[in-house]
Amino acid sequence: MHIKDLDLNLLVVFDALLRERSVTRAAQDVGLTQGAMSHALNRLRAFFDDPLFVKTTDGMTPTPRGEQLGTTVSEVIAAIRQNVVAEARFDPLTAQRTFVLCMTDMGELVFLPPLIRRLRKLAPHCTLRSVQVPLEQIESMLSSGEADLALGSIHAAPEGLFQQQLFMHSFVTLVSVRNRKVGKTLTRAQFEAMPQIVVSLTGRASAAYDNAFDAYGIKRNVYLTTPHFLAVPHLIDAHPDLIATVPLELGTVFSKLGTVKVVPPPVPLPPFALRQHWHSRFNTDPANVWLRHLIKETFERYPLVSEQ
Structure with missing residues (x-):
């Protein structure tokens, strides 16, 4: 036989x-x-x-x-x-696995609360793990399957990665509530003179930010560059002369702390797209496909943010 x-x-x-x-x-x-x-x-x-x-x-x-x-x-x-x-196939009701997401601390604040609510309901036996890795390592993490998706703004996505836009976000400037020199608006002269905190995963000022400000001829007085968004409100509270320009969603969360307030930047800044990225190896993987659909459905109706 x-x-x-x-x-x-x-x-x-x-x-x-x-x-x-x-x-x-x-x-x-x-x-x-x-x-x-x-x-x-x-x-x-x-x-x-x-x-x-x-x-x-x-x-x-x-x-x-x-x-x-x-x-x-x-x-x-x-x-x-x-x-x-x-x-x-992937059955979310019975599946038992951990989804790993590459994101910044800002991404955790924006993405995780609504995502956790939906995941608990639709895939009750699945869990999440968030990892923050340097931009140059994201492609290898996704390629190897160590991470399922990368969420955020990756302006120059590496080859081999697919991407899908989730929503657009704009920017606001954070000012200490104890800074009496700044009211509901921030003048251009104040913006250029005040020392600023810049958040950058690479440790350098963001080229995208620089280009936007350069278009208006604005020169920022960058005092501190940090990879951590969560440090920003605490640093501004400790040093009320500092300011920082951050995505509106993050500014809204930080303003609830009561130590910083949100004001519009002195010039209009172009919005940026938040996207999900995945490797071509897992483009048809049932679990990865299901997760991408869940995230797209969760955030596709996310309100278009505008300056307030």
């Missing part, structure tokens, strides 16, 4: 007969007509040179040879269902 001579679909038929002990019910179970099921049983009998199942008062009873094969066939079918078929 050679496995190439065996139609592996016949093992599904064998497993159904073993469970149902009826040609009619087994046919219904695998979606065959009764005639097709009988034909499949005859092919099994010919291959194994044994009746395999005989009709008795208890239904189609396996022969000793059928009983012997039954244990192995059941184990094979169970393994295929659990390890092959299950991997070909």
Whole structure:
């Protein structure tokens, strides 16, 4: 006997007969007509040179040879269902896995609260892990499968990454509530003179920010460059002469702390797109596809932010 001579679909038929002990019910179970099921049983009998199942008062009873094969066939079918078929689809209600997302601390504040709410409802046995990695390592993290998605603004996405826009965000400037020199607006002269905090994952001032300010001929007085958004309101509270320009969503969260207030920048800044990025290797991976759809649905109605 050679496995190439065996139609592996016949093992599904064998497993159904073993469970149902009826040609009619087994046919219904695998979606065959009764005639097709009988034909499949005859092919099994010919291959194994044994009746395999005989009709008795208890239904189609396996022969000793059928009983012997039954244990192995059941184990094979169970393994295929659990390890092959299950991997070909993703059932969020039963899946147990951890989704890993590359994002900044700002991304955690913006993305995680609504995402956690939906994930708990739709995929109750799945969990999340957020990681912050240098931009130059994101492609390798996604390529290797160490991370599922990268969320945020990656202005020059590496080759091999797909991307999808989620929503646009604009910018506001944070000022200490104890800074009496600044009211509801910030003049250009004040903006240029006041020492500023700039958030940059690379440790350098953002080229995108620079280009926007350069277009207006504005020169910023950058005092501190940091990769951490969460440090900004605390630093401004400790040093009320400092200011920082951040995405509106983040400014809204920070203003609730009561230590900083939000004012519009002295010049209009172009909005930036927040996107999700994934590697081409996982473009058709069922779990990755499901997660991307969930994130897109969660944030596609995210209100378009504007200066207030």
